[in-house]
Amino acid sequence: EIIIDEQGVIEKFGVAPESIPDYLALVGDSADGYPGIQGWGAKSTATVLAKFKHIESIPKDPSKLGLGLGRATTLVENLQQNFKNALLFRELSTLRTDVPLKEKLDDLKWRGAYPRLKKVCHELGDERIPERVPLWR
Incomplete structure (x- = not known):
């Protein structure tokens, strides 16, 4: 980071x-x-x-x-x-901070490699990618 x-x-x-x-x-x-x-x-x-x-x-x-x-x-x-x-x-180029979102920050949190991501990586022949994707903390 x-x-x-x-x-x-x-x-x-x-x-x-x-x-x-x-x-x-x-x-x-x-x-x-x-x-x-x-x-x-x-x-x-x-x-x-x-x-x-x-x-x-x-x-x-x-x-x-x-x-x-x-x-x-x-x-x-x-x-x-x-x-x-x-x-x-x-x-x-200016980040907007005044855009209303119905989601809360926690709703947008990356929770790890979902089964779909694992499946796609398997199909691509690289099953290491999901483990290398860092979690947003």
Whole structure:
């Protein structure tokens, strides 16, 4: 089990946890299926968001980004042309905690390998998988 604290997030992404949705919006997230904003790679995004925290705070003046002027100009132009998409991507990357669920947390608890999982694994020829699936504690 790996737990990443605030310092771990900063070390891994170069931004504070509060900026992660903005970071993912700009660089994209293939796991969730949105492309990000063209030109905004991990390094440039981390540099800019470490200073400005959120998409709306990124200045339109490229000289204030702390990057080379040519690179910064391209990033600012791409962001301005795709600003609505950037905000949408940020919304998509934000975990929602206000969604009503009829189930309680305990109802969602993984209780181990069900017979169906064991059967599928047997059919696939690997009966070790159910024992290797960790229980959610």
